[in-house]
Each structure stands twice: as structure tokens, then as C-alpha cells.
Amino acid sequence: MKRKFSPKLISYGAILLSNAFLANSVAWAAEEQEWGIAAMFRTASIPYDTSGGDKTVSSFVPMLFFKNDYVFINGTEMGAYLYQTEDEKWSFNAISRMRFIDIPASEQNAIEGDTADFGGQLTYQLDEQWAVETEIMSDSEFNLHSNLRAKAKYEKGDWEFYPSATLRYKSADFNSEYYSAAGQSIGAGVDLNLGVEARYHVISNLYLLGSTSVTRLDDNAYDSSIIEDRYQGELYLGFGFFNDKTKAPKPKLSNAPYLRVAHGWATPSNIGEIIEFDREKDEYNNQLTSFFYGHPLTDEIFGLPLDIYLTPGIAHHWSSEVQSSSTEYIIAIKAYYTFNWPTQWRFGVAEGMSYIDSITYIEGSEMDRKGYTASHLLNYLDFSFDVNVGDLIGKNDLNNLWFGYSLHHRSAIFENASQFGRIKGGSNYNTVYFQYEF
Numbered sequence: 022m023k024r025k026f027s028p029k030l031i032s033y034g035a036i037l038l039s040n041a042f043l044a045n046s047v048a049w050a051a052e053e054q055e056w057g058i059a060a061m062f063r064t065a066s067i068p069y070d071t072s073g074g075d076k077t078v079s080s081f082v083p084m085l086f087f088k089n090d091y092v093f094i095n096g097t098e099m100g101a102y103l104y105q106t107e108d109e110k111w112s113f114n115a116i117s118r119m120r121f122i123d124i125p126a127s128e129q130n131a132i133e134g135d136t137a138d139f140g141g142q143l144t145y146q147l148d149e150q151w152a153v154e155t156e157i158m159s160d161s162e163f164n165l166h167s168n169l170r171a172k173a174k175y176e177k178g179d180w181e182f183y184p185s186a187t188l189r190y191k192s193a194d195f196n197s198e199y200y201s202a203a204g205q206s207i208g209a210g211v212d213l214n215l216g217v218e219a220r221y222h223v224i225s226n227l228y229l230l231g232s233t234s235v236t237r238l239d240d241n242a243y244d245s246s247i248i249e250d251r252y253q254g255e256l257y258l259g260f261g262f263f264n265d266k267t268k269a270p271k272p273k274l275s276n277a278p279y280l281r282v283a284h285g286w287a288t289p290s291n292i293g294e295i296i297e298f299d300r301e302k303d304e305y306n307n308q309l310t311s312f313f314y315g316h317p318l319t320d321e322i323f324g325l326p327l328d329i330y331l332t333p334g335i336a337h338h339w340s341s342e343v344q345s346s347s348t349e350y351i352i353a354i355k356a357y358y359t360f361n362w363p364t365q366w367r368f369g370v371a372e373g374m375s376y377i378d379s380i381t382y383i384e385g386s387e388m389d390r391k392g393y394t395a396s397h398l399l400n401y402l403d404f405s406f407d408v409n410v411g412d413l414i415g416k417n418d419l420n421n422l423w424f425g426y427s428l429h430h431r432s433a434i435f436e437n438a439s440q441f442g443r444i445k446g447g448s449n450y451n452t453v454y455f456q457y458e459f
Contacts, residue, residue: 051272051317053270053272054316055088056088056263056264057086057261058084058372059084059096059228059260059261060081060084061230063121063255063257064078064255065078065123066250066254067124067253068238068249069249070247070248071125073127075125078126078129080121080439081434081438082097082440083373083374083400084096084261085331085354085374086263093114094331098116098117099116099117099352100117100142102114109146113142116139116142117137117140119137120160129442130393130442130443130444137161138158138160140157151171152171153170153171154169154170155170156170160198165194166190168188168189171185172184172186179266181220181222182217182219183217185215185217185234187214188211188213189212189214190210190211191209191211192209193206193207193208193209195209196209196210200242202246202247207242207244207245208241209241210239212236212239216232216234217232217234218230218232219232222266225265225322227323228260228262229260233256235252235253236254237252238252262322274317274320275320277317278458279314279315279330279456279459280312280313280314281312281334281457282456283312283427283453283454284309285308285309285311285427285429285450285451285453286306287306287308287382287383287450288301288449288451290449291449300451305342307338307341307382308338309429310339311337311351311452312334313334314333325358326358329354329356331352331354332354333351334351334353335351336349336429341382346379347378349377349378349431352374353401355369355371356369356370357369364413365408365409366409368405369403369404369407370402371403371404373401374398374399374401377397380395391446394442396433396441396444398440398442399431399441400431400433400434400441402432404430405425405428407426410423410424421457421459422455422457422458424453424456425454426454427453428452429451429452430447432448433445433446433447
């Protein structure tokens with residue numbers, strides 16, 4: 022059962038988001054957007070018969086949230102609204118969703134278990150609280166399954182609750198791929214999942230998050246020789262930053278959309294060494310060129326003047342004597358803090374996900390040294406420092422242009438994330454960029 026994230030899925034999601042935002046960039050929505058970013062810790066029981074007796078597996082799961090009239094990101098899923106009726110009761114969406122395969126942590130890197138599915142979703146809004154969803158989904162090998170889900174939203178004071186019930190039909194191919202031993206075939210089946218998510222508003226933009234669910238496997242899956250438990254439990258706990266629910270959305274934001282063009286050079290140095298200016302040059306001079314779009318979300322958090330953006334991007338890794346060219350797709354949320362000294366300067370930091378279609382030399386060589394299987398999907402960080410060009414040279418016509426440095430970083434969160442291959446390490450690129458706000 023060797024699985025990996027689908028390049029079609031991740032690249033499709035990034036391109037879909039970028040195109041939707043760019044198409045709307047001329048007449049962009051100046052009001053505050055619906056957004057969030059969270060850090061979640063996931064624990065799930067292992068239904069498989071394990072030789073070491075492992076009963077649970079845990080993973081750190083960073084999550085992004087965003088929603089407008091065109092696209093949505095909701096923690097472990099993203100998609101696009103393709104059609105909606107005028108009364109907003111019916112909608113048809115393209116969707117992709119992360120799916121965890123819960124096996125012992127010690128085996129996750131070798132098997133590359135976690136995957137992601139893509140497909141279509143038809144939603145009917147029954148009333149203000151309840152909705153029904155039907156989905157047809159596939160993994161990267163076109164093993165099909167479908168979902169019929171009833172879900173609701175209830176609010177009481179600072180609490181929000183999201184109960185759901187899902188029937189999942191799994192084709193024989195899907196069931197055989199994920200619930201049987203290699204080379205064996207089992208029949209199709211229907212399993213049932215019951216769950217509830219909760220969100221508690223602590224203060225301002227800070228929320229506590231949690232969810233729990235239980236799944237009952239179908240008879241064909243449960244009777245498989247590799248399955249030990251019919252029921253599988255799942256628990257998420259964490260915190261996040263979202264819109265302050267006690268305040269109406271701002272009708273006008275001070276920050277504007279931007280386009281950023283950067284070029285960078287690989288380095289085998291880690292983040293700590295780079296911050297200390299102890300940077301080592303990549304002996305093969307591997308390079309990348311990246312393009313990012315910044316979509317304004319809000320211009321303050323906890324009352325502080327922080328410009329927050331959703332920033333989809335794409336990076337081209339140039340070929341060299343040790344690697345072929347490759348393409349990297351990124352989606353992240355980025356925060357900027359601006360100060361005057363004596364001209365305008367900014368610090369920025371971004372958190373998100375990065376998928377690359379071909380492992381670069383700088384990552385592959387490190388994984389080989391450490392004995393890991395490299396992961397195409399990794400966590401993404403970006404640290405930047407820039408200066409306003411117009412302010413610097415006294416040209417008001419260039420006040421929308423910034424020039425700066427950014428650290429382009431991919432990593433797997435120190436073996437704590439199964440969705441990133443349960444590895445330690447990644448890659449760093451020192452980049453310089455121009456960023457234009459319009």
C-alpha cells in the first residue's frame with residue numbers, strides 16, 4: 022500500500038486558486054475577507070493488525086482557511102464553486118481533500134501512506150443550519166469512492182458546533198487498495214462516520230479548536246486479514262486565528278493586492294545558520310524563480326497593524342548538472358509588519374503548503390544522507406524583509422514597489438507530520454524580489 026499525494030491534485034488546487042484571484046484582481050473586494058490559520062494535533066486509532074502492537078498514531082497538522090465567492094480552503098480540503106443557483110440552495114463544487122492512512126508512525130515514511138482525493142461535490146442547503154452533500158471522489162490511481170453527508174452549524178455565545186454524519190461507498194478497487202494485503206482483492210462496502218467539530222472564541226482573533234469522529238468499517242473491510250478493529254476513532258485539538266466574530270467585517274482595508282517576482286539560490290544551510298549569516302553556497306548553484314499573488318484578508322489582528330494576505334504562488338526550479346527542471350506549487354497565509362526607519366521597511370512571515378512535481382537535488386541529497394524517502398508535499402515557510410522603493414529614493418510614483426530578501430523554505434516539521442512523509446529536513450533558498458501593490 023504505497024501511496025503518495027497526487028501531482029494532479031495539488032497543482033490543480035494551486036492553479037485554481039491563483040487564477041480565481043487574478044481574474045478578480047482589477048476589481049478586488051476591499052472589505053475584510055473570511056480567513057483563518059490553525060495549528061492542530063491529530064490522534065487516530067490504527068485499525069490495522071500491527072506487528073508492534075501500535076494502537077494510535079499522531080500528527081501535527083497546520084491548517085489554512087479561506088472563503089469567497091469563487092474558492093474555499095477549509096483545513097484539510099480546498100476547492101472551487103463552479104455553479105450556484107440564485108437562491109443559493111444548490112451548488113456544485115470541484116473539491117480536493119486530504120485523507121490520512123493511519124498506520125504506525127515508524128512505517129509512514131517508507132509506505133508514503135497519506136494521500137489526497139479529488140472530485141465533484143453537489144450541496145443542497147436544507148435550512149439555515151443543515152445541508153446535504155453528495156460527492157464522487159478518486160485518489161491518484163482512480164480508485165473511486167463516494168460520500169453522502171448531512172452536516173449542520175449551530176452557534177451559542179462563543180461556541181460553534183458542526184455535527185455531521187457520512188455514509189461512504191467504497192468501490193472494490195478502493196477497498197482492496199486500502200484495506201487488504203498486497204495482491205489480495207476484497208469487495209465493495211459502505212462505512213459510516215459520525216463526528217462533531219467545535220470552535221470556541223477566546224478573545225479577539227484567538228480560538229480554540231477541536232473535533233472528534235468515529236468510523237465503522239464495512240464487513241468486507243473488517244473481514245480483511247490485515248484489519249483488526251471495526252471501529253476507528255479520530256481526535257483533533259489545537260488553536261487558530263480567525264476573524265473576530267464580535268466585530269463586523271471591515272468595509273475597507275488599507276492593504277492592496279500584490280504581485281511578487283523573486284529569484285533565489287539554494288543553500289544546504291539550515292534556517293538557524295542562515296539567520297546567523299553562516300550561509301553555505303550550493304556547490305551546483307541550483308536556482309529557482311517564483312511568482313506570488315497576494316490577496317488581502319485583513320489589515321489588523323489583535324488590534325495590531327498587521328497586513329494579512331492569502332498568497333498562492335508557483336516556483337520554477339531551473340535544471341542543472343544534478344537535476345532536471347521542476348515546478349513547485351504553494352499556498353500560504355502571510356503577515357507583514359511595516360515600520361519607519363527612516364523610510365518604510367517591512368518584516369513578513371508566511372505559513373502554508375508546498376508541492377513539487379520532482380524532488381530537487383538539494384532536498385533529495387539530504388534525504389538520502391538521512392535515510393528518508395523524500396516527500397513531494399511539505400510545509401512551507403517564507404521569511405522576508407523589504408524596503409519601499411519610492412520612499413527610499415524619493416519617488417512617489419514608486420511607492421507601490423518594494424524590494425527585498427526572502428527565505429523560501431520547505432520542511433516536514435521534524436518527523437511530526439504524517440502528511441509530509443514523517444521526515445526531518447527540506448530545503449532553503451535565499452531569494453531577492455520585487456513586489457508591486459496595485
